[in-house]
Amino acid sequence: MQFSFTDEQAQFRAVVQRFARDKSPTTEVRRLMQTGEGFDREVWRGMCEDLGLAGLHVPEAYGGAGFGFVEVGIVVEELGRSLLCSPYFGSSILATSAILHAASEAQKQALLPSLVSGKKIACLALAEASGQWNCASIELTAAQSGDGFVLNGRKNFVLDGHVADVVIVAARKPGTSGLEGIGLFVVDGTASGLQRRALDTIDETRKLAELSFNEVSAQALNDTGDAAAAITRTLDDGAIALANEMVGGAQALLDCVVEYAQIRMQFGRVIGSFQAVKHKCAEMLLDVELAKSAAYYAAQARAENDPEVSALASLAKATTADAYMRTAIESIQLHGGIGFTWDHDTHLWYKRAKSSEVLLDDPSYHRERYIALQEALA
Amino acid sequence: MSGDNENQVRNEVRAWLEENWDPNTGLIEWRDKLADSGWGVPHWPEQWYGRGLPVAFNPVIDTEFERIGAVGVAKIGIRMLAAATLLDCANDDQKSRFLRRMLTGEDTWCQLFSEPGSGSDLAGATTRADRDGDNWIINGQKVWTTSAHHAEWGLLLARTDWDAPKHQGLSFFILDMRQDAIEVQPLKQMNGHASFNQVFFTDAHVPPENLVSTIGNGWNVAMTTLAHERRGADALRRWGKVSDRPGRIYDEERAEVATVMEPYKWYPQRAGRVDLVWPRAIETGRISDPTVRQEVAKLLMLSRTAEWTAQRARAAQEQGRPQGPEGSLGKLASSHVARAAAKVHTLIGGADALLKGADGALNGTIAEILLSVPATSIAGGTDEIQRNIISERVLQMAKEPRMDGGPFRDVPKNPTRER
Ligand SMILES: Cc1cc2nc3c(=O)[nH]c(=O)nc-3n(C[C@H](O)[C@H](O)[C@H](O)COP(=O)(O)OP(=O)(O)OC[C@H]3O[C@@H](n4cnc5c(N)ncnc54)[C@H](O)[C@@H]3O)c2cc1C
Numbered sequence: 001m002q003f004s005f006t007d008e009q010a011q012f013r014a015v016v017q018r019f020a021r022d023k024s025p026t027t028e029v030r031r032l033m034q035t036g037e038g039f040d041r042e043v044w045r046g047m048c049e050d051l052g053l054a055g056l057h058v059p060e061a062y063g064g065a066g067f068g069f070v071e072v073g074i075v076v077e078e079l080g081r082s083l084l085c086s087p088y089f090g091s092s093i094l095a096t097s098a099i100l101h102a103a104s105e106a107q108k109q110a111l112l113p114s115l116v117s118g119k120k121i122a123c124l125a126l127a128e129a130s131g132q133w134n135c136a137s138i139e140l141t142a143a144q145s146g147d148g149f150v151l152n153g154r155k156n157f158v159l160d161g162h163v164a165d166v167v168i169v170a171a172r173k174p175g176t177s178g179l180e181g182i183g184l185f186v187v188d189g190t191a192s193g194l195q196r197r198a199l200d201t202i203d204e205t206r207k208l209a210e211l212s213f214n215e216v217s218a219q220a221l222n223d224t225g226d227a228a229a230a231i232t233r234t235l236d237d238g239a240i241a242l243a244n245e246m247v248g249g250a251q252a253l254l255d256c257v258v259e260y261a262q263i264r265m266q267f268g269r270v271i272g273s274f275q276a277v278k279h280k281c282a283e284m285l286l287d288v289e290l291a292k293s294a295a296y297y298a299a300q301a302r303a304e305n306d307p308e309v310s311a312l313a314s315l316a317k318a319t320t321a322d323a324y325m326r327t328a329i330e331s332i333q334l335h336g337g338i339g340f341t342w343d344h345d346t347h348l349w350y351k352r353a354k355s356s357e358v359l360l361d362d363p364s365y366h367r368e369r370y371i372a373l374q375e376a377l378a
Numbered sequence: 379m380s381g382d383n384e385n386q387v388r389n390e391v392r393a394w395l396e397e398n399w400d401p402n403t404g405l406i407e408w409r410d411k412l413a414d415s416g417w418g419v420p421h422w423p424e425q426w427y428g429r430g431l432p433v434a435f436n437p438v439i440d441t442e443f444e445r446i447g448a449v450g451v452a453k454i455g456i457r458m459l460a461a462a463t464l465l466d467c468a469n470d471d472q473k474s475r476f477l478r479r480m481l482t483g484e485d486t487w488c489q490l491f492s493e494p495g496s497g498s499d500l501a502g503a504t505t506r507a508d509r510d511g512d513n514w515i516i517n518g519q520k521v522w523t524t525s526a527h528h529a530e531w532g533l534l535l536a537r538t539d540w541d542a543p544k545h546q547g548l549s550f551f552i553l554d555m556r557q558d559a560i561e562v563q564p565l566k567q568m569n570g571h572a573s574f575n576q577v578f579f580t581d582a583h584v585p586p587e588n589l590v591s592t593i594g595n596g597w598n599v600a601m602t603t604l605a606h607e608r609r610g611a612d613a614l615r616r617w618g619k620v621s622d623r624p625g626r627i628y629d630e631e632r633a634e635v636a637t638v639m640e641p642y643k644w645y646p647q648r649a650g651r652v653d654l655v656w657p658r659a660i661e662t663g664r665i666s667d668p669t670v671r672q673e674v675a676k677l678l679m680l681s682r683t684a685e686w687t688a689q690r691a692r693a694a695q696e697q698g699r700p701q702g703p704e705g706s707l708g709k710l711a712s713s714h715v716a717r718a719a720a721k722v723h724t725l726i727g728g729a730d731a732l733l734k735g736a737d738g739a740l741n742g743t744i745a746e747i748l749l750s751v752p753a754t755s756i757a758g759g760t761d762e763i764q765r766n767i768i769s770e771r772v773l774q775m776a777k778e779p780r781m782d783g784g785p786f787r788d789v790p791k792n793p794t795r796e797r
Contacts, residue, residue: 332568350752
C-alpha cells in the first residue's frame with residue numbers, strides 16, 4: 001500500500017486543480033445551478049478532450065488512458081473542491097464503471113469510446129422510489145421480447161439522468177426477488193416510452209432526475225449473467241470516488257473558514273484568536289485528515305484490486321460523509337450570520353455535503369455493511 | 379397569587395368581554411377599546427393602557443379571551459419588543475406618541491441593531507448618529523432587519539461618541555423609516571427565503587425628541603430590548619394561533635398575522651421539527667431499523683429534557699423565585715436539539731430528504747429543515763457566545779481578558795463594506 005502520491009500524480013493534481021479553479025469559480029457554479037442542464041458543454045469538452053479525464057481509468061483498448069483509481073480519486077477530489085458542475089460523476093464514474101464491470105467485449109467497444117471522448121453522456125439508473133442503491137430494492141422489470149428486452153418501471157435520484165444520451169438501467173426479470181434475476185440494460189436516451197424529469201433538489205450543483213420507463217426497448221448489457229456482482233463493484237467504485245470528492249469539498253470549506261477566522265474581528269480581535277474558534281478549526285482539520293486517509297486508502301485498494309475493497313469503500317463513504325457534514329455545519333457556524341446567507345458561498349458546499357451524505361446510501365448503511373463484511377471474513 | 383384574586387380578575391374580564399366583544403367591529407376600533415379598558419395588556423401600568431396586574435394573571439385573562447373568541451391587541455412581531463422597550467426606557471411624550479398605535483397594530487416596527495461588522499459584538503456598532511443643530515443625522519448600515527421593508531418605525535442603536543469606551547458611546551433612537559435617506563434591500567438566506575433586510579442610511583434624520591433615554595445610554599436600552607426578546611415578548615411562540623372563525627374582525631386579524639408572519643414561515647423548520655420525527659419514522663417504516671430507533675430515541679429524550687428545563691425556568695419565574703442556571707441554557711439546548719433533529723430527519727428520509735417542493739417529503743418540509751437548522755445556532759447570539767455567557771455569568775468563571783477597552787475610535791474593527 002502506497003501512502004503518498006508520486007511526483008507524476010502530484011503534477012497531474014496540479015493540472016486538474018488549475019483547470020477546475022479557472023473554469024469553476026463560484027460565480028460560474030451559481031450560474032450553472034440555475035440552468036436546466038447544470039453544466040457547461042464547453043468545459044465538459046475540455047475535461048474530456050484536452051485533459052482526457054473521462055477515460056482516465058478506461059483501458060486504452062477502448063480509447064481511455066488506462067490509469068487506476070488513485071488518479072480518478074485525484075480528479076474527483078479537485079472537482080469536489082471547486083464544486084465543478086459536470087456529468088463526470090454520473091457518466092465517467094458510475095455509468096462507465098457499470099459498463100466496464102458488466103458489458104461484453106463488443107459492447108465495451110461500442111459504448112466506451114464515445115463516453116471517453118465526451119461525445120456522449122451516460123447515466124446509471126439504479127435507485128428507485130425507496131432511494132436505496134442496492135439490487136434487492138429494484139422493482140423495475142425487464143421482460144424478454146424477441147432478442148431484446150422491454151423495461152417497465154421508474155428510477156429515481158439518477159445522477160445526470162436529465163441529460164444522458166445513454167442510460168444504463170438495473171432491472172429484474174419479472175417474478176424474481178432479492179439478488180436473483182438482476183440484469184443491467186442499455187437504453188437510448190431518446191427511446192420512446194422513456195420519460196425524464198429533473199428533480200427539485202437542495203443541491204443544485206448536482207442534478208438528479210426521475211426516469212420512467214413505459215414499454216421501453218433495451219439491450220441486455222451483461223453477458224456474464226451475474227449483474228448483481230457487477231453492480232456491487234460499480235457501487236464500490238462510486239462510493240470510493242464520492243469519498244474522494246467529499247474530502248476535496250471538506251478541505252475547501254476548512255481553508256475558507258480558517259482564512260475568515262483570521263480576518264473577521266469581534267470584540268477588538270480576530271475571531272480566530274478565541275480558543276473556542278481555534279479548537280473547532282483543529283477538530284475540523286482532524287476530521288478532514290482522517291477522511292482523506294480513508295478516501296485515499298480506499299482508492300489505492302481499488303487500484304490494487306484488494307479483496308477487501310468493498311469494506312474499504314464503505315469505510316471511506318461513511319467516514320468522509322460524516323466529516324464533510326460536520327465541516328460544513330461548523331463552517332457556517334464560524335462564519336456567523338453571513339454564512340447563512342444566499343450570497344455567501346458556504347451553503348453551496350453545505351448542500352453538496354448533504355447530497356453526498358445520502359447519495360449511494362448514507363453513513364449508517366455503510367457502517368452496517370462494513371461490519372457485515374467483516375463478519376463474513378471472520 | 380391567591381385563588382380569590384384570580385377569580386375576581388376572571389369575573390371582571392369575563393363581564394367586560396361579554397358586554398363589549400363584538401366580532402363585527404373593525405380590528406383597530408376594537409383594539410382602541412382594549413387600550414382604553416386596559417384588558418389588552420393587563421400587566422402594563424394603568425396610565426399606559428394596562429391595569430397594573432401581575433403577569434401571572436395573563437393566562438387567566440387569555441383563557442377568557444379565547445373562551446369568547448375575542449381578538450387581542452397586536453401582539454406579534456418586533457412591535458411588542460419596541461413597546462416593552464419604550465415602556466421601560468422612554469419618556470412620557472414618547473410613550474404617548476407611540477404605544478397606542480403599537481397595540482392597535484397601526485404601526486409596524488423593526489429593530490436596527492446588528493451590523494455587517496458587529497454581530498456577536500453588538501456593542502461594536504459603527505452606524506453613526508451625528509449632531510446637526512438639534513437634529514441627528516444617521517449614516518451606516520444595519521443587517522438582519524426583519525420587516526424593515528414595511529415598517530413605519532425602527533429602534534436604532536447608533537454611535538454618538540467615538541472617544542468614549544465601546545459601550546458608553548452608543549445612543550438609542552426612534553427612527554422614522556419613511557424617508558428617502560433609508561434604503562432597504564432584501565437579504566436572501568441559504569434556504570431561499572428572504573425574511574430579512576439590509577438597511578442603508580445616507581444622512582437619515584432623527585429629531586431630538588426621538589432620542590430614547592440619554593445620550594450615551596443606548597447600550598442599556600438595547601439590553602432591555604434583548605432581555606424582552608429572550609423572554610419571547612415578540613410572541614413568535616404563538617405561531618399559528620389565529621382563529622379560523624368567520625367574521626370581519628377575524629378576517630382583518632388573519633390578514634395582519636399573515637403579513638407579519640410571512641418572513642417567519644420557515645421558523646418552525648429551523649428548530650428541527652422534532653414533532654415530525656416520530657410520524658416520519660413510522661410512515662417510512664424506518665422505525666424498524668435499530669440505528670434509527672436509537673437515534674430517534676436519543677433525539678426525543680434530548681428534546682423532552684430540554685423542554686422540561688425550560689418549564690423549570692418558567693415555573694420559577696411564575697413563582698417569583700430567581701431562576702437557576704436552567705434559565706440560561708435554553709438557547710444552547712435548542713441548538714443541540716435542532717442539529718440532532720436535522721441528522722435524524724436525514725437518517726429517516728435518506729435521498730428523499732434532498733428533494734424540495736412537491737417532489738420532496740412532506741412537500742419539501744424535510745428539505746427545508748435541513749437548510750434552516752444552521753440558523754438556530756447563530757441567530758440571537760451564537761452557541762459560542764452562549765457558552766461564554768454560561769461559563770462567565772452562570773458558572774462565574776474567570777472572564778476572557780478584554781481587548782476592546784479605551785476609546786472606541788482606537789479599537790480594531792472590521793473594515794466597513796462598500797456597497
Ligand atoms: C436567521 C438569522 C436571523 C437573525 N435575526 C436577527 C434579528 O432579528 N436581529 C438582529 O439584530 N440580528 C439578527 N441576526 C444576526 C445574529 O444575531 C448574528 O448573526 C449573530 O449574533 C452572530 O453575529 P455575526 O453574524 O456578526 O457573526 P460573528 O460575530 O462575526 O461571529 C463569527 C463566529 O465567531 C464566533 N465568535 C464571535 N465572538 C466570539 C467569542 N467571543 N468567543 C468565541 N467565538 C466567538 C461566533 O460564535 C461565530 O461562530 C440573525 C441572524 C440569522 C442567521
